[in-house]
Amino acid sequence: MTAPSRRSLFQMIGVVAGSAAMYHAMTELGYAEGSSFEGPIKLSRPPAGSSVLILGAGVAGMVAAMELRDAGYQVRLLEYNARPGGRNWSLYGGDTYTELGGATQQVRFDPGQYLNPGPWRLPFHHRGILHYARRLNVAMEPFIQVNYNAYVHSGSAYGGKPQRYRQIQADFHGHVAELLAKSAKQNALDQAVTKEDREILMQALQGWGALDQNYEYKKGFASSMRRGFDVDPGGGIKSVTLPSEPSALSDLLRSGLWSGIAAGHNYELQSTIFQPRGGMGMIGKAMGAELGPLIEYNCKVTDIRQDGQGVTVSYVDSRNGGGRRTAQAQWCICTIPTPILAQIPMNVGPRMKAAIDQLPYLAALKVGLQFKRRFWEEDEQIYGGITYTSLPSTTISYPMWDYYAKGKGVLLGAYTFGRPAYLAASKSPEERIQDAMRDGAKIHPQYPAEYENGVAVAWHRVPWAMGCQGAWTDESREQHYNNLCALDGRIVLANEHASRLAGWQEGSVTSALDAVTRLHARVVQP
Amino acid sequence: MMRGFCVVTLLMAVPASAADTPDMRGAPFAMQGGEAVYRGVCQGCHMADAKGASGAGTYPALAGNPKLAEPGYVLSMVMNGHRGMPPFGGQFSNGQAADVVNFVRSHFGNHYKGKVTEADAQALR
Missing domain, CATH: 1.20.1440.240 (de novo design (two linked rop proteins))
Structure with missing residues (x-):
């Protein structure tokens, strides 16, 4: 040279x-820190009749519920959706998803195919979430981050x-x-x-x-x-x-393609990474099954009130409104996403309130595309892994299951944050799919001939999240993070947004364990 | 960059939280004019008819919203965000921010008096 x-x-x-x-x-x-998970926690037995109301049956809420129940607390969860898991979520054929604004998508994937609209990776050192997955017998398979035969594209x-x-x-x-x-x-x-x-x-x-x-x-x-x-x-x-x-x-x-070869060097994305067999949502399903009747579904929280004796939460049916109901407990762990929580009347102190009000959720987009055949395998010898492109779709990922299967496959056709995701949220689901098809066809010309159907999730349109994850900056963390996490009277928050592992399920798990531990210490203190 | 040479990077070296695309912020918003900004970005949450939407929480309607009477309030929301509304000061130029504020205050059935300027947006930075 x-x-x-x-x-x-x-x-x-x-x-x-x-x-x-x-x-x-x-x-x-x-972001570069590892998990703070130090193994299963063991709480002492609380005073008889101790009770905790948990708002949200996502990963944080359900981890908190399992630990508190096991210690002897009376536990009850209120969940907006008709399913457990929250952002731990997979879309399968036959599912229906209605976003804010009313657009409804019927997922038409074949059996065995799915899209994880939210989290999709479990790094090996995220030992907390992996601990609960193992405890609940959720089968794991490898997630391929780096595939030398995938592409970088500009x-x-x-x-x-x-x-x-x-x-x-x-x-x-x-x-x-x-x-x-x-x-x-x-x-x-x-x-x-x-x-x-x-x-x-x-x-x-x-x-x-x-x-x-x-x-x-x-x-x-x-x-x-x-x-x-x-x-x-x-x-x-x-x-x-x-x-x-x-x-x-x-x-x-x-x-500029040198910028596309670095992702797998990052601590969070180093081998080995896992994914649950059958979709990330398998973890949420397993947690929901474990907690069974402790979870009350279709509950839209409308008011959170605490006094010297306990916490009273008002809620209505999330599908058809109707009469106001209430739930009471001595304590409350609230995992409701901050963009939603900021709108719910709640008598906490000004510091926690300010911390909630300043934390919007980020924009993100994921698009799943089903194709008639696995052309990336048959024609291009790409088995799992990720292609990065400078086009707005940013990320194309190949299914990391059923390799060499003769049937169909679902690609992750777009995964992006920031401005491309904002622009996508302003479009209809059909337009988002068209955009992903247009970008992807520049990398895989087989797209138009092989396409069957797709689904597009823009996270600011998700009715129960209003964004994909807490949008912290280093300045806002400095000013508000401790105030967000601190026990306020009888209420404590948990979620990835109350962690330093923003957007990771491990953040939800470790946040929940930390909240439970601090709450328990308060309960048993003399 | 210099001499018209521009490197288009796919992604930088460190994940932005759970993203492997450490800087997935993408190219700066190119749209010009209040309507284009609204159609490109704002309607993602406030909807095409500016009537907002409700699920577990609510994206407020901008159509017929009396809070829009105060232009400085609207501009401050756009620039700094609050309660679920992300701050767009880092995403919009002063012109884009001022234009979209003036657009929403004079469309969707709104006829609020007064306009904000690029200088007003700059003052909030």
Whole structure:
């Protein structure tokens, strides 16, 4: 390869420096921290007749309910939906989903197919949610985050042609290794690396970047063993191996595609990641079955009132309104999403109220598309994993179950946050599906011919969540987070929005356990 | 970026919370004019007819809403958010924010007097 320009070098350094700076920022936000789960909790027996009313039968509410019930509390849950789970949710064929504004989607997936509109990954170190899944015998299978044969794609790079993850990663590592090796040889790194270490570094770069004997990254066996061959080695006489040509450094840098190979390096997205067999919603279903009649469904909470003796919650039937009913308990754990909770009259102190009022939920979009055949497997040898694109759909993910099945398959056709998700929420479900089809067809031309049906969930339109997760910033956490989590009289909040694992179910679990533990300490204190 | 060269990044290196697309904020909103901003973004929650919607909670109607009488209040809601309403100060230009406030106060049956300006939006930053 030719010597890189000074500008290219600066840009490449920027990639590394940017990552470090970003990592620092995210650590500040708490996103890079692991779970605080320290194993099952064991509460002492509370005074006879101790009671807790839990609002919301999502992961946080149901974890709190299981632990409090097991300790001997009288527990009751009120849930808006007709099912347990909350954002732990899978859509299957035969399901009906009506969003705010009234658009109703009939899910027409085939048996065995599903979309997880909400969470879809369980990192191995999210031991809390995995503990409850295991306790309830929810079967797990691997979630494929990194697939070397999936794509990274930009409409403005490589003629809009998707590039295999494998090739972009091999080329990026190879070029960086060659540049560093060159610098080391020219003694440009002498201030940072001793003479002895330099030899080790050169050896390491050769191996890491697949450099040849001259420490160059170029077309040949070494680089093709990373990026793949034009003609693979094979048996017999005809198998003449042809190595492939790496991308030029400048093309690679300008493509921006190097930004698509980093996701799997992140702590949250490192192997092993799990998914429940049959859909993420299997966890919520199992928790709901475990709690059985303790959960009262179709309850829309309208008022939360506490006094010296206890907490009284008013609610109506979420489907047809009707008369006001009330539920009472000594204590209350409230997991209602903050955009909704902010509108419910509740006599808590000004600090908790301010914390609730300032926490909207983020926009997010997921689109599921069913195709007549698994063309990504049959035509492109992509088995699970994720393709990233600069197009608004952002993420295309391939089903990580039923590999090699001859039948149909459901792709995650779009998964995005931020502005693309806002724009999607303003459109009809049909338009969101059309957008995902338009983007996806630029990567997989089989889309139009093979498409059967789809479903699109824009989270600001979800009637019982009004967004996908708490929208914290580092400033708002500094000012409000402790006030949101603190026990206010007889009421304490729990959910991912009361955790530093924003948007993760592990945040809901650890938040619930923390809330339960603090509440219990208050109950049993002399 | 310099010399007309622009790198379109797929995603940066760290997940934004549960997203693997650490910066899925996407390209800046391109729409111009109050109606386009409303149709592109606001109707996602306040609905195409500005009548809002109700589930477990409520997206308030902007049509016939007496709170819209005070232009500064509406602009502040757009810029800073409150109670479920996300802050759009970081998403909208001053012009987009002012335009959409003026649009909702003069459409959907609303005939409120007075307008906000880009300078008013800037003052809230």
